[in-house]
Amino acid sequence: MIPAAGSGTRLGAGTPKAFVELGGRTILERCVEGVGAAGLVDVVVVAVPEELVDHTAALLPDVRVVVGGAERSHSVRAALTEIGDADVVLVHDAARTLTPPAVFGRVVDAVRAGAPAVVPALPVADTLKRVDDGGRVISTVDRGPLRAVQTPQGFAVEALRAAYRGSTVATDDAGLAELAGYPVQVVAGDALAFKITTAFDLRLAELLLGAMTG
Numbered sequence: 001m002i003p004a005a006g007s008g009t010r011l012g013a014g015t016p017k018a019f020v021e022l023g024g025r026t027i028l029e030r031c032v033e034g035v036g037a038a039g040l041v042d043v044v045v046v047a048v049p050e051e052l053v054d055h056t057a058a059l060l061p062d063v064r065v066v067v068g069g070a071e072r073s074h075s076v077r078a079a080l081t082e083i084g085d086a087d088v089v090l091v092h093d094a095a096r097t098l099t100p101p102a103v104f105g106r107v108v109d110a111v112r113a114g115a116p117a118v119v120p121a122l123p124v125a126d127t128l129k130r131v132d133d134g135g136r137v138i139s140t141v142d143r144g145p146l147r148a149v150q151t152p153q154g155f156a157v158e159a160l161r162a163a164y165r166g167s168t169v170a171t172d173d174a175g176l177a178e179l180a181g182y183p184v185q186v187v188a189g190d191a192l193a194f195k196i197t198t199a200f201d202l203r204l205a206e207l208l209l210g211a212m213t214g
């Protein structure tokens with residue numbers, strides 16, 4: 001499932017982020033292509049803004065298209081209605097367009113090995129400080145056990161369905177599985193799975209794409 005219904009406020013391109021062009025094709029097209037390149041996925045469901053449903057269906061004839069919601073979790077919940085009888089489900093941000101196939105492989109392998117919820121993640125490189133409202137440092141956080149979490153996040157279908165039966169107040173899908181009582185397993189993420197959030201990120205993705213495709 002690819003939630004792609006966000007407006008891209010922080011990118012500020014004037015177009016919903018998934019439909020912004022990156023090297024001549026939309027972020028969403030490149031994301032779907034990346035999912036296909038992993039060779040692990042039978043059905044792709046994309047959630048997009050309502051006004052772009054027909055456009056998306058024409059652009060990507062092999063994917064199922066649903067209307068997304070006001071929050072990312074609403075978009076994922078809408079996509080969940082179209083997954084058919086899948087037993088392993090991946091949820092992947094459209095905005096993590098350059099995610100390498102190996103990341104998909106690690107996530108799926110861990111779910112198939114029995115983990116109900118799996119996230120790719122990276123160690124945190126920067127020093128982290130807790131601050132008060134006035135910008136004064138309260139403490140330095142031990143970053144050793146911290147991880148920055150990416151997508152695709154992988155689930156045994158029953159775990160994701162249970163996660164979405166409860167509250168949807170969490171910033172990622174594994175957070176909801178966690179609230180539903182499931183253990184969440186971390187596998188190695190990849191720097192290329194970064195999320196295109198700001199104009200800087202889009203520029204970085206353009207440069208990386210240029211370097212990768214020669």
Ligand code: CTP
Pocket residue numbers: 002003004005006007008009010011017018047068069070071072073075076093094095096195196197
């Ligand atoms: N998303 C979605 N439905 C929403 C909000 C987000 O499907 N209501 C998707 C986005 O399209 C994106 C992914 O969730 O692929 C991660 O969200 P984010 O990077 O925050 O994208 P936007 O919400 O579009 O960006 P912003 O927060 O800057 O507006």
Ligand code: MG
Pocket residue numbers: 006
């Ligand atoms: Mg957002």
